[in-house]
Amino acid sequence: MFLSPRGWATFAWQSDYSQFYLIDRGDEAFEAPVEITAEIEKQSYATVSAGVVIYTQDSLNQHIHIAIYDTEPEHSPTEPMSGKPWTRTQTTDVRFPSKSFGLSSPSAPDPLPNGPIFLVDSTDCRLRIDWMEDQGVRDISGPTDPDVIHLTIWPRSSSNGGE
Structure with a gap:
């Protein structure tokens, strides 16, 4: 059964220091982890008290797609536009x-005051992160295809079991 997202957006992004954040709008004391532990490196994300830090393969370009649902949707094994399989997947x-x-x-420790802002129906959510990253050697002297990072968010109470 196809579920329609309650909200979504796609951004052309360049992750500073190979990371970006989803930060709760009320968290005035947000800090990303300073030490990248072996567990964080393996997971490629770190949850914080009010949000999440997501790590990318490198700091070149990404397309970040955020989709918010009211229940857990079906998860595609491939990136929809290219049909290529996700290179990594995590759920937290x-x-x-x-x-x-x-x-x-x-480089922008606080989200812009007027956006982009996303609303969710629950304080406790599930997040699935799908990465489709170039596995080859990056040559920054010419154009490269962006990595794709797909973020799916739904209320934890409506999870269908997750991973």
């Missing part, structure tokens, strides 16, 4: 106490 719990979050990065 995440909290947004204000029921809203913004997209940010190290």
Whole structure:
């Protein structure tokens, strides 16, 4: 059964220091982990008290797609536009106490005050992160295809079991 997202957006992004953040709009003390542990490196994300830090393969270009659902949707084994398989997939719990979050990065430690802002129906959510990253050697002297990072968010209470 196809579920329609309650909200979605796609961004052309460049992750500073190979990371970007989904930060709860009410968290005025947000700090990304300073030490990248072996577990964080393996997972490619770190949950914080009110949000999540997502790590990318490198700091070149990404397309970040955020989709918010009211129940867990079916998850495609491939990236929809290219049909290529995801190179990594992770699912985790995440909290947004204000029921809203913004997209940010190290060079902009606070999300812009007027957007982009996303609203969720629950403070406790599930987040599935799908990465489709170029596995070859990157040559920054010419154009490269962006990595795709697909973020699917739904209320934890409506999870269908997750992973």
